[in-house]
Amino acid sequence: MVGMIEVRELTKRYGATTAVDGLTFTVRPGRVTGFLGPNGAGKSTTLRMVLGLHAPTSGAVTVDGRRFADRPRGLRHVGALLDAADVHGGRTARAHLAVLARSNRIPVARVDAVLEEVGLGAAARRRIGGFSLGMRQRLGIAGALLGDPPVLLFDEPLNGLDPEGVRWVRELFGRLAGEGRTVFVSSHLMSEMEHTADDLVVVGRGRLIAEESLAEFAARGARPSVAVGTPDPGVLAPLLLASGAEVVSEEGRLTVTGLSAARIGELAAEHRVVLDQLTTRRASLEEAFMELTAESADYTAGGAR
Numbered sequence: 001m002v003g004m005i006e007v008r009e010l011t012k013r014y015g016a017t018t019a020v021d022g023l024t025f026t027v028r029p030g031r032v033t034g035f036l037g038p039n040g041a042g043k044s045t046t047l048r049m050v051l052g053l054h055a056p057t058s059g060a061v062t063v064d065g066r067r068f069a070d071r072p073r074g075l076r077h078v079g080a081l082l083d084a085a086d087v088h089g090g091r092t093a094r095a096h097l098a099v100l101a102r103s104n105r106i107p108v109a110r111v112d113a114v115l116e117e118v119g120l121g122a123a124a125r126r127r128i129g130g131f132s133l134g135m136r137q138r139l140g141i142a143g144a145l146l147g148d149p150p151v152l153l154f155d156e157p158l159n160g161l162d163p164e165g166v167r168w169v170r171e172l173f174g175r176l177a178g179e180g181r182t183v184f185v186s187s188h189l190m191s192e193m194e195h196t197a198d199d200l201v202v203v204g205r206g207r208l209i210a211e212e213s214l215a216e217f218a219a220r221g222a223r224p225s226v227a228v229g230t231p232d233p234g235v236l237a238p239l240l241l242a243s244g245a246e247v248v249s250e251e252g253r254l255t256v257t258g259l260s261a262a263r264i265g266e267l268a269a270e271h272r273v274v275l276d277q278l279t280t281r282r283a284s285l286e287e288a289f290m291e292l293t294a295e296s297a298d299y300t301a302g303g304a305r
């Protein structure tokens with residue numbers, strides 16, 4: 001499949017720090033894949049290894065079965081936005097992209113095309129030093145698109161964008177994937193990926209936590225809880241515990257997991273306990289993500305790091 005990124009047993013150590021720890025996953029073309037994990041999870045390091053900017057300590061990463069470093073004119077194969085701040089502020093947007101185009105033997109005509117595409121046409125001859133973070137992100141995205149590549153990597157591209165910019169990026173990613181390209185996007189916020197990604201690769205402390213579609217992740221989700229209000233929490237709570245529920249009591253309100261609202265209602269009725277609230281609360285994807293990554297942090301605490 002053209003544009004497939006394959007990461008196999010990838011490990012990167014910096015001295016005593018294991019930034020990436022035996023990662024294995026596949027990123028497919030025609031999809032937007034979110035690369036999710038808390039700060040320091042190893043996302044940037046992994047993206048840099050995909051691009052051959054850092055050498056793995058062990059393991060391998062290939063695009064279409066070949067290492068990126070083995071490809072001349074790399075930007076035509078893989079376009080990337082790694083760090084929007086990492087540009088020469090004294091250059092104009094046009095000059096910055098023209099340098100990139102020349103060094104990758106990309107026709108300079110592409111420069112104006114991508115500047116238009118990212119909405120920077122009017123700012124093409126302005127110096128980057130005066131750009132807002134959002135404009136720099138757009139410029140970085142323009143650089144990634146320059147070589148019209150089948151594979152695109154974006155490290156935290158939504159940082160610094162206003163809501164209109166975020167909507168634009170989402171549409172752009174969807175369109176690029178719709179054209180059959182591989183779009184791999186990192187973020188530390190599930191809320192950013194929730195309406196952006198088709199697939200997810202979730203990492204914590206350099207290790208893989210989940211690799212599945214967003215729909216699968218959402219279906220698995222965090223367990224729903226039930227908010228229960230009663231004038232007799234001291235009577236109801238032990239009944240719920242005896243039925244296998246987990247119960248947190250706070251100011252007369254009970255938060256119950258492990259039993260359905262229907263079952264809680266039945267138990268209350270059987271024991272003549274009055275209820276004044278019985279509400280099922282589904283956890284957001286963000287909460288499910290936090291739960292998932294918190295578990296990984298516990299798992300690795302005291303581990304190899």
Ligand SMILES: Nc1ncnc2c1ncn2[C@@H]1O[C@H](COP(=O)(O)OP(=O)(O)OP(=O)(O)O)[C@@H](O)[C@H]1O
Pocket residue numbers: 014017018019020037038039040041042043044045046188
């Ligand atoms: N060049 C380096 N030298 C030493 N340690 C590094 C280096 N680069 C990254 N690390 C460490 O590796 C770990 C993973 O960092 P990385 O930047 O890849 O994570 P991340 O998931 O991209 O997080 P963030 O969103 O904060 O950038 C961190 O503990 C970081 O401090």
